[in-house]
Amino acid sequence: MLLHEQYQEHVNQEKTLLWEIHACLLKTGADQGDLAKIKDVIDGLDELFLLVIVGEFNSGKSAFVNTLLGQKILEEGPTPTTDLINILKHGDEAGSRVLDNLRVTRFPLELLKTVNIVDTPGTNSILKEHDELTLNFIPKADFVIFVISADRPLSDSEREFLEIVSIKWKRKVLFLLNKIDTKSAKDVEIILEYLRRETAKILGIEPQIFPISVLQAYEAITTNNQKLLEISRFEALEQYLDEALNEGERVRLKLLNPVNIVQPICLSEQKELRQKLDVVAEDRRKLQQIDKQLAYTRDDLKENYSRFLLRVENILLDLRNRAYDFVDDFLQLRNIWDITSKEKAQQQFHEQVVKDSSEQIEDVLTEAADWLVKKSMRVWDETLESYKQQLNPNVYRGKVLGEIGGQFVYDRDKIYQGVIRDARSKIKEFNYQQESQNILKTFQNALIHFAAAEVGALGIGAILISVLSGLFLDITGFFAATTIAAAGLFILPRKRKQAKEQFNGRIQALIAELKGNVEREFDDYMENTLAQIKDTISPVDRFCRAEQEELEQGQQELVGLLAKLEQFQRSINMK
Template sequence: MSDTPALPPDRILSGREEEMRQRAAGIVEELARTIRQFPAEAEDLDLLRDAAERLGALFLLVIAGEFNSGKSAVVNALLNDTVMPEGVTPTTSAIHILRYGPSTNEVVGIDGIVEHTYPADFLRDVNLVDTPGTNAIIREHEALSQRFVPRADLVLFVTSADRPFTESERQFMTEIRGWGKKIVVVLNKIDLLRNDEEIAEVIEFIRTNSVRLLGLEPQIFPVSARLAREAQTSEAPEERERLWAASRFGALEEFILSTLDEQTRIRLKLLNPLGIADRVGGRYRAIAAERLDLLDRDLQTIERIEQRIAVFESEMRADFTAYLSRIEAIVYRMNERADRFFDRTIRLGRVFDLLDRERIQREFEQEVIADTEQQIDAAVAEMIDWMVERDLRLWQSVTEYIDRRQLDRHQDEVVGESGAQFTYDRQALLGAVARRAGEVVEQFDPGREAQVIAEALRGAVTQTAVAEVGAIGLGAAVIALATTAAMDVTGILAAVTVGGLGLLILPARKRHARELLRRRSVELRERLAEALSDQFDREVRRSTARVRDALSPYATFVRTERDRFQRLAQALEAVDADITELRRVLEG
């Protein structure tokens, strides 16, 4: 059974009213389109759809308040008939909708809503809803009442003079106010108060607390629905007049039947979807803000990790230069010893010694090579250990950053369940990075890592320098090249000397030998530096690439979602601006 009947055919909106109606409908539709991208809760979409549909429905006046506040009595007094049941217990246990009909009738819908028809003229333009008490014992009735409030174009809130503005009433009125509804307060049962001073005191109490707690000053009608019904049923004119005056019901009746004219009803009806849109839009603006705050902190974490990678690369390069200089210095000192060796060995006094190539080679190895091989291997091993340790520290820092982000998981639940897929995806990707970092740290084998790097370094150097040396140590590869170069030089000098030309050309040949060795030394150092640098660069790229590969899906998600929620936040702000502007026009 529909509870949103269309306007009767003779109700035609003016051109301006139709324009305002279309603007309101457009705002609601745009908001619905926007929040679907979160995605939206089905309940919120239903509220917006219902709000748009109700723009073409009759004015909806909702009666709310605690049970035994006299809501049903107020309705009966407005109808001048006993239509709704009254009593001291919660007699209204369901939603009751009163509509115009040529005769009195009552039908219970499949949703438990009771529909009444009654031949009261004001019901031609207004649907009246009587709700269960806000403090009803049966809690589902209260929930039904609260779900119905968003549909109201005007809320008539009934409070009892003997317990005005109770805590449950304040909470319920706050809920109503949150939907942007216009609230009119009916202070019923004023006949329980002793005089006008007490009535005025209660009215002031309600007004003061409404302003203080709700930020609004509602219109307040003090009435006695009981005296009004007694006046309506009294057969004595004087008694009827006295009771009616004492009931003060005339002012409320005038408001409902006359002051609440067509123009006012249309204005309130157009404001109704704006209130709903404001409420729903505000919720999703909060969701977007929470998501953006979370994503901004995620992005900061990613940026910190990127900064940590940049620092890692910078520090690695700076420290590598020191290691490279240390290794080059070892080769340089070996070359200095070689210079001294040639000065002492290649001279006329040792001409016959130069004929003994094996002896010269032994002396060269003892005096020039010495422990150069061990020094180079030790320096390279130390460099490798340093690279392995720094790689581990990089992963440990990533683990620490991600662990701190995982502590923020509770933030995902702050804004409700909208975007549950977002929460799931983010946590899954964050967890994937955490697991990857944890696995690397837990399974990190320094010995194995060092061996991989050492083999790669040795291979790079031997391929660059002396491919024939095979799988030997890095220092041995360097020494092999140096020794080969030195022996070539001594062999040439020996041949020249034996040829009898030593007295004439030995000094020149010695200079030539020194220059040749120095060129070979420079070539050796350059080849060694190039090989080490290339392999070092590959290792640094490998280390950072592994971190970035692990981080990449999470980083892509964060940046993509941040851009998406920024667009959604901007769209929601635009809708909010449209709501504010249209509300200003309607209320101006």
């Protein structure tokens, strides 16, 4: 068993929590590399305590391990001798084999029954893959010993490596200043002070540094030279390690290290979820803006379209006024014989009153149809441009989406590109001339009743015929009773008034009917156009709604899991 039974409950509790976090991050679309790290730390809980030795080549890493174990197990030398991660494990017999770029060395030592020791390639190795091997193995470490040579204390590569170990992976680091036997006591103190100051800048805390001479310590241990052991200052280090790495402390570090790895991953994912929600919120704001713009466009078009209806109304009112003038001029006693001729009256009425009114109205409606088509095309173009802006890296993506990625960005781009593609297709298929003719054809339905006004019983011309027919009967009756002068005195004024009233009523009815029909056709066309645009952009709306719901659920779940992780961390630190 890895740990004493009293600690196993904590291990099981942590595993359960970490698997919950893994499941949550899997749903939120976290980076696959981060998910793999979480699985690694879960698996690592079942492994022995991992003590990892790092430092530049020739700093004395392998020599330190040999001294700690009391015998030469690892190869030493002034040039890079460790070309692979070397893991020391307990074994009944000594032996070594290479497996998956790892050298596993087994040795029958009591210490190795509870601790695995890892010797890494130098951080300044001439082979780049050595650095990568070391960096990839650091997250698995439970405790890190950083060996620094007094010959070149805290080189640039050591500074960079230390930042990764302590800041990114938040590992507890113990520093060993090796080869103090090559420096004077005064120089050692100067180097120690320098290391304390510089490492504190990187770590943010006072570092624990042990000055030692591994060379002297190994000789003292193997020759049982107590005086030389004191000179090497190795005993103080051994005492510290015995206390710092007792079973209780090893368990605490073993349990805390996964927290130190997973917590930053969770916080990073939480930040990314917020950024994704910001993107979705911005997209939804743009959708609402587009929706408002479409509503505004509809109202604006309707308001501007009234000028065409006003022109049609003016044409009809001019016709009515000409009809008034005609009635005043035609229904005079001097025209008494023309009045009694329906055909002659109707001919003059058409020539002087109706004239080309139908053509004038049709010209206005033709102009209106062209205007409406142009406005519709402009709405399509503006909507398309808005969505192109949403994907413009210089305007938007670089500010927000540049910081996040993964499936979310892929799905979002796919949706937007689909909308843009669909909109472009509709615009490309849009036949301006045909569309204008279609609109005009629907408008022409509104002219049917007006065209019938010249010949139909309910038309404008029919009003005159009806008035004249009654007038003819009235005049005939007067001829029988009295003189023709009575027609001018009693009949014609009344008929003129009657004709004007009927003309005005019919014209007002025509105006209302024509405006109603044209407005209805206009509204139908605009609503159909706006519905097509909304249908085209609806995938974005559905995507935003679904993503917002999922992201908010993931964020809420992650907040709860982070709270549990922090509570677990506090409980472990209190033990």
